[in-house]
Amino acid sequence: MRRLPVGLLVLGLVVPLAACGQDRFEAYCERVEEHQVALTEAVAEGGPDALLGVLPRLQEISEAAPRDVTDEWQQVVGRLEALEAALEDAGVDAADYDRAEPPAGLADAxxxxxxxxxRELVRPTTVAALQSVETQVRDVCxxxxYQ
Structure with missing residues (x-):
């Protein structure tokens, strides 16, 4: 039986792993580019429901994110999902919700x-997570x- 040099064995293992990593970044960057216009429009539009309107797009990007930023993506997306759930549970439309003048009959709970x-959405940990995501997207992709 012929023995292969250790260097060739390592190279044989590393090259396929690097290709898999490249594919992962490729899918991630494709998702970013696919949703960039909608995210840009949502940010430009502003308003209470701007990010909730693009939540499905953010979820798609998050699902394709490389492991080194999954925690940050989960922080951002998770806080948006929590706000969306609270609004849905209350039967309130985000576009119409005014904290100073909540809808009549809205329960205190x-x-x-x-x-x-x-509040969780604007906490420093969530803001920092969003900044990390933005930086990582710019660096990797x-x-x-959004523009």
């Missing part, structure tokens, strides 16, 4: 849940998450 979810 529902208002507290919405307010709590909104060579384009911003």
């Amino acid at each position: 529902d208002r507290a849940a919405i307010d709590g979810a909104a 060579g384009t911003p998450l």
Whole structure:
């Protein structure tokens, strides 16, 4: 039986792994580019429901994210999902919700849940996670998450 040099064995293992990693970044960057216009429009539009309107797109990008930023993506997407759930549970449309003048008949518990979810979305940990995601997208994909 002929023995292969260790270097060839290592190379034989590393090259396929690197290709898999490249495919992972490729899929991630494709998702970013696919949703970049919608994200840019949502950010430009602003408003209380702007990011909730693109939540499915953010979820898709998050699902394709490389492992080194999955925690950050989960922080951002998770906080948006929590706000969306609080609004849905209360039967309130995000576009119409005004904290200063909540809808008539909104239960105190529902208002507290919405307010709590909104506070979590703007906490420093979530803001830092979003900044990390934006930086990582720019570094890995060579384009911003939104323009």
